[in-house]
Amino acid sequence: MNDQTTRAGFVALIGEPNAGKSTLLNRMVGAKVSIVTHKVQTTRARIRGVAMEGASQLVFVDTPGLFRPRRKLDRAMVAAAWTGAADADVIVLLIEAHRGLTEGVEAILAGLEERGTAGRPVLLAINKIDRVEAPKLLALTQKMNERYAFDGTFLISAEKGHGVQDLRADLAGRMPEGPWLYPEDQIADLPLRMIAAEITREKLTLRLHQELPYQLTVETEGWEERPDGSVRIDQVIYVIRDGHKGIVLGKKGETTKAVGQAARAELEEFLGHRVHLFLQVRVRPGWLEERERFDAMGLDFSDGAG
Ligand SMILES: Nc1nc2c(ncn2[C@@H]2O[C@H](COP(=O)(O)OP(=O)(O)OP(=O)(O)O)[C@@H](O)[C@H]2O)c(=O)[nH]1
Numbered sequence: 001m002n003d004q005t006t007r008a009g010f011v012a013l014i015g016e017p018n019a020g021k022s023t024l025l026n027r028m029v030g031a032k033v034s035i036v037t038h039k040v041q042t043t044r045a046r047i048r049g050v051a052m053e054g055a056s057q058l059v060f061v062d063t064p065g066l067f068r069p070r071r072k073l074d075r076a077m078v079a080a081a082w083t084g085a086a087d088a089d090v091i092v093l094l095i096e097a098h099r100g101l102t103e104g105v106e107a108i109l110a111g112l113e114e115r116g117t118a119g120r121p122v123l124l125a126i127n128k129i130d131r132v133e134a135p136k137l138l139a140l141t142q143k144m145n146e147r148y149a150f151d152g153t154f155l156i157s158a159e160k161g162h163g164v165q166d167l168r169a170d171l172a173g174r175m176p177e178g179p180w181l182y183p184e185d186q187i188a189d190l191p192l193r194m195i196a197a198e199i200t201r202e203k204l205t206l207r208l209h210q211e212l213p214y215q216l217t218v219e220t221e222g223w224e225e226r227p228d229g230s231v232r233i234d235q236v237i238y239v240i241r242d243g244h245k246g247i248v249l250g251k252k253g254e255t256t257k258a259v260g261q262a263a264r265a266e267l268e269e270f271l272g273h274r275v276h277l278f279l280q281v282r283v284r285p286g287w288l289e290e291r292e293r294f295d296a297m298g299l300d301f302s303d304g305a306g
């Protein structure tokens with residue numbers, strides 16, 4: 001390969017919920033484009049982040065975690081993840097070093113075998129290596145490669161950055177030759193309105209307990225750039241019950257206020273100008289069954305059927 005040859009392609013990051021897919025995407029891109037929380041099922045749609053490595057352009061596709069779906073939303077999320085894998089040039093399976101070959105990972109491998117990969121390389125990234133001792137990693141690498149014929153294994157810590165550069169360089173060489181797919185300075189392929197909604201959803205998820213985050217969604221309804229260079233963003237938080245509205249608002253609206261402040265700070269950093277953020281909580285018992293809500297998240301409503 002000579003240095004002039006440009007390459008570009010898609011890398012799908014798949015794995016169980018919480019494996020660290022979004023953390024890895026953000027690290028590869030060098031900016032936070034996909035939200036991260038300690039809770040499972042944070043990412044709901046396919047989110048693309050763009051990274052350059054030499055003359056190669058890597059379009060990372062963050063996907064929702066793969067798990068056994070129960071609700072319509074779950075099914076649409078899992079379908080989105082498999083579609084992300086099917087559309088990619090290379091698939092990277094992320095697993096957690098301290099959890100190893102879990103039942104969930106086993107199910108994903110079975111899914112890969114069942115669907116076939118049409119000759120596309122599948123790499124294994126054992127993530128969170130900062131959490132385990134080296135001998136355990138060796139054993140896990142061996143066990144995983146006995147179970148599935150991976151095209152490469154990488155030991156990484158998406159959070160700390162260990163091993164990430166090796167993975168990136170390897171991926172760059174695997175991209176098909178061709179022109180870049182995005183301008184060199186673009187880092188994400190996601191409407192700003194959606195990024196803004198995701199940031200607010202992250203702050204809500206971090207603050208609210210138990211099941212609630214899974215039963216709410218955030219949409220950006222208004223985006224108005226003002227003459228002074230600031231932007232007014234209006235968002236709606238949809239919840240399914242009156243009781244949830246109370247919890248999201250908090251005592252005297254304290255929770256929404258704190259969420260709004262945290263989200264605004266991050267939005268200002270991301271956008272590079274001042275933001276006025278207005279949050280409204282709306283009870284909508286049926287939002288989990290509404291096509292419009294799925295559309296707003298970038299999910300295919302019909303994937304939820306079944
Ligand atoms: N110790 C450690 N924690 C990590 C590492 N990478 C990610 N995490 C943490 O793991 C949790 C989940 O990370 P995410 O990036 O949101 O995981 P995800 O795979 O995108 O999860 P879903 O979107 O729910 O499927 C977060 O608390 C991260 O901070 C790592 O290398 N080491």
Ligand SMILES: [Mg+2]
Nearest residue numbers: 021022042043
């Ligand atoms: Mg994620």
